Amino acid sequence: MGTFHSVFVRFLRQYAQSLGYPESFTIYDQSDSTSAVKTVIKELGLDDSVYKPRDILARISNAKNSLITPSAYRTDGNALRADTYAKRPRTVDVYELYQKRLKQSGVMDFDDILVNMNILLRDNPQALEEISSRFSHIMVDEYQDTNYSQYLILRKLAAKHHNLCVVGDDSQSIYAFRGAQIQNILNFRKDYPESKVFRLERNYRSTSTIVDAANSIIEHNTNRIPKTCYSQAEKGEKIHIIKAFTEQDEAVEIVSEIQSRMRKDGAQYQDFAILYRTNAQSRALEEQLRRRNIPYLVYSGNSFFERAEVKDLMAYFKLCVNPSDDESFKRIVNKPARAIGDTTVKALEAFAHANGMPLFRAVFLESLEATGLRGAAVQKLRAFCSMIDGFARRVPVTDAFELATEIAEASGLLAMYRADLSIEGQARLANLEELVNSVAGFIEERDEEAEGAQDTFTLDDFLENVSLLSSVDVTDDDDTNNKVALMTAHSAKGLEFPYVFVAGMEENLFPGQNMVLSLKDLEEERRLFYVAVTRARKAVALSYAGTRMRNGRHESNAPSRFLRDIDSRYLDRPLEDEDFDNDGVRHEWGGFGSRWSGGRLDRFQRQSGDREIPPLRSAPVGMTGTQKPRNSGYGSVISSAGAAGVEKSPGRPSAPADPDFVPSPMTAFKPGMRIEHNRFGPGEILEITGVVPELKARVRFDELGEKLLLLKYAKMRPEQKQ
DNA sequence: AAAGCGGTACTTTTT
DNA sequence: GTACCGCTTT
Numbered sequence: 050m051g052t053f054h055s056v057f058v059r060f061l062r063q064y065a066q067s068l069g070y071p072e073s074f075t076i077y078d079q080s081d082s083t084s085a086v087k088t089v090i091k092e093l094g095l096d097d098s099v100y101k102p103r104d105i106l107a108r109i110s111n112a113k114n115s116l117i118t119p120s121a122y123r124t125d126g127n128a129l130r131a132d133t134y135a136k137r138p139r140t141v142d143v144y145e146l147y148q149k150r151l152k153q154s155g156v157m158d159f160d161d162i163l164v165n166m167n168i169l170l171r172d173n174p175q176a177l178e179e180i181s182s183r184f185s186h187i188m189v190d191e192y193q194d195t196n197y198s199q200y201l202i203l204r205k206l207a208a209k210h211h212n213l214c215v216v217g218d219d220s221q222s223i224y225a226f227r228g229a230q231i232q233n234i235l236n237f238r239k240d241y242p243e244s245k246v247f248r249l250e251r252n253y254r255s256t257s258t259i260v261d262a263a264n265s266i267i268e269h270n271t272n273r274i275p276k277t278c279y280s281q282a283e284k285g286e287k288i289h290i291i292k293a294f295t296e297q298d299e300a301v302e303i304v305s306e307i308q309s310r311m312r313k314d315g316a317q318y319q320d321f322a323i324l325y326r327t328n329a330q331s332r333a334l335e336e337q338l339r340r341r342n343i344p345y346l347v348y349s350g351n352s353f354f355e356r357a358e359v360k361d362l363m364a365y366f367k368l369c370v371n372p373s374d375d376e377s378f379k380r381i382v383n384k385p386a387r388a389i390g391d392t393t394v395k396a397l398e399a400f401a402h403a404n405g406m407p408l409f410r411a412v413f414l415e416s417l418e419a420t421g422l423r424g425a426a427v428q429k430l431r432a433f434c435s436m437i438d439g440f441a442r443r444v445p446v447t448d449a450f451e452l453a454t455e456i457a458e459a460s461g462l463l464a465m466y467r468a469d470l471s472i473e474g475q476a477r478l479a480n481l482e483e484l485v486n487s488v489a490g491f492i493e494e495r496d497e498e499a500e501g502a503q504d505t506f507t508l509d510d511f512l513e514n515v516s517l518l519s520s521v522d523v524t525d526d527d528d529t530n531n532k533v534a535l536m537t538a539h540s541a542k543g544l545e546f547p548y549v550f551v552a553g554m555e556e557n558l559f560p561g562q563n564m565v566l567s568l569k570d571l572e573e574e575r576r577l578f579y580v581a582v583t584r585a586r587k588a589v590a591l592s593y594a595g596t597r598m599r600n601g602r603h604e605s606n607a608p609s610r611f612l613r614d615i616d617s618r619y620l621d622r623p624l625e626d627e628d629f630d631n632d633g634v635r636h637e638w639g640g641f642g643s644r645w646s647g648g649r650l651d652r653f654q655r656q657s658g659d660r661e662i663p664p665l666r667s668a669p670v671g672m673t674g675t676q677k678p679r680n681s682g683y684g685s686v687i688s689s690a691g692a693a694g695v696e697k698s699p700g701r702p703s704a705p706a707d708p709d710f711v712p713s714p715m716t717a718f719k720p721g722m723r724i725e726h727n728r729f730g731p732g733e734i735l736e737i738t739g740v741v742p743e744l745k746a747r748v749r750f751d752e753l754g755e756k757l758l759l760l761k762y763a764k765m766r767p768e769q770k771q
Numbered sequence: 772a773a774a775g776c777g778g779t780a781c782t783t784t785t786t
Numbered sequence: 787g788t789a790c791c792g793c794t795t796t
Binding site: 326393537 | 784
């Protein structure tokens with residue numbers, strides 16, 4: 050039993066050789082993958098403000114989940130057209146090189162796990178036979194969230210016996226954004242004509258009020274398989290609507306409600322869940338919970354494993370298990386400082402790529418000295434790699450905890466943080482110790498399970514275990530589990546709680562911004578809301594705040610349209626029409642992005658006080674909040690001229706930078722022009738990219754080769770004709 | 772090479 | 787409000 054990824058990784062290790070991976074391949078998480086993509090983008094000389102690593106990775110991920118290899122991508126007219134249209138025609142080159150680097154590093158990203166499983170089952174008949182005979186029956190839960198790649202794997206694994214049972218609910222499909230396709234359910238009946246369909250319409254979890262209210266929500270979706278769930282449980286309480294002024298007030302209301310319920314209904318902490326759309330919303334709630342001394346647990350991404358210091362030590366572990374792992378190598382080669390700087394690493398990287406090998410191996414090539422690296426730099430690199438090599442050799446034969454402890458010491462990481470007496474430094478030290486302790490905990494757990502069958506659990510066992518943990522899997526090592534749960538609505542799928550709060554029921558938050566533009570997206574958001582409400586057994590409370598701090602600014606949003614989806618007879622009070630007056634228009638002020646969309650000032654704006662300055666320009670509704678304020682360089686010059694008389698508001702947003710107004714130096718540079726740079730000397734502009742305040746020039750310098758310069762900083766001028 | 776700085780993007784959601 | 791990046795200074 051496990052997720053697709055965790056179950057299949059075990060097979061992939063077993064058959065790694067036949068796939069051309071080392072048995073000890075490591076797995077890149079989202080951030081490792083993003084930074085690898087970024088490296089590739091730069092290596093190809095592309096502008097990472099156009100080729101945004103996250104976006105490109107999403108494209109690559111989509112391709113992989115549809116089993117489109119880089120070479121297939123090259124002949125895929127639709128994909129290429131989409132990339133060209135998005136002004137990123139070389140996406141396919143990034144994909145190809147990224148994939149090559151991963152393979153070379155002995156690394157798989159999350160999507161590769163599924164891709165390689167498909168390849169394995171397609172190309173290795175023996176593996177197919179062994180695996181599919183090992184499992185005579187297969188059950189899949191949450192089938193609506195499977196993607197094409199997973200669908201194919203299942204079809205292959207079940208081909209022999211057809212003993213396949215899947216459970217899914219199209220109303221709970223909330224992962225279309227990562228390639229899940231509801232189509233899989235429909236295909237199922239075609240692929241297995243002998244299959245039987247059971248409709249599970251009776252809900253045994255929730256009160257009938259909750260089930261009926263949820264039905265009234267989901268009925269607003271046009272695109273769904275019709276069905277009506279019902280509950281024979283008692284009617285129960287009506288849905289409680291909480292209206293608050295700020296996110297802090299919202300948190301106060303929620304926490305008070307929890308406390309009063311504990312008094313009145315004898316509920317315990319663990320009976321409550323607070324759900325929200327985005328992880329960032331947990332902060333205000335946490336603050337309030339702490340203030341009232343209520344134990345809680347945030348199930349956010351693997352926030353512990355996302356901390357820099359934890360990632361550092363993990364990178365040491367990964368590199369020792371798989372020395373080819375270049376991302377880990379680069380992360381820690383100079384951490385703690387070993388006087389191995391950027392220049393050295395860049396040179397090594399170029400050298401390694403030229404030789405088609407991982408960084409670690411390249412360090413030991415004799416020809417490394419010939420690259421122009423100083424002897425001292427080479428020595429330091431070799432010293433570092435020798436240390437790693439020493440650990441790497443011991444990985445297979447050493448207890449994970451013992452080795453982890455040694456690595457933490459010998460790497461100098463622990464010493465580095467011990468020396469840091471600041472509060473943050475001490476917290477980081479504690480996190481490192483926590484990580485090492487978790488290795489110990491892992492071993493104990495495994496020892497019990499194995500009952501002596503396996504004598505040593507090694508570091509690669511640990512890594513394998515940890516890299517695929519999902520947020521909800523992380524068990525709380527605290528001895529009491531009696532805590533209020535905080536998590537996103539996504540994470541809550543499949544769980545249930547007696548009492549559920551859904552916080553942040555506001556436009557632009559739930560449904561999220563840009564999620565209302567297409568019916569497809571809006572309906573996925575609505576399904577997510579449906580999932581959130583149906584987590585509750587006894588009671589649901591929905592809350593919204595008039596203003597909320599977001600990205601360092603205040604925002605005011607109308608209550609969510611989803612509140613209106615609920616049949617009012619299930620609500621504990623009628624929605625007040627005035628709440629919806631501003632009907633989806635977002636207001637922002639504060640920070641340096643002060644703006645609102647004209648018209649009357651609503652209650653929340655007046656509350657912000659003393660700054661009733663007429664808007665510089667009233668934006669059409671559709672534009673409000675979609676434009677990021679810019680305050681760089683030339684833009685602010687223009688706006689201070691244009692906004693004369695309103696100096697009282699230093700935070701006023703600049704008018705959008707208009708290319709026609711920009712003083713000459715920015716736009717004076719054109720491709721083909723000869724220029725002279727203060728430090729780099731003479732050269733020729735090859736290309737100008739980017740939009741006005743961020744214009745960049747790719748320049749080939751006569752002596753120094755190509756460089757990418759940001760025009761607003763570059764100290765260069767058109768070459769003077771003699 | 773390392774520390775200090777100023778500017779920018781970030782917030783969808785997860786394996 | 788923060789994390790990260792890249793430039794500048796030392």
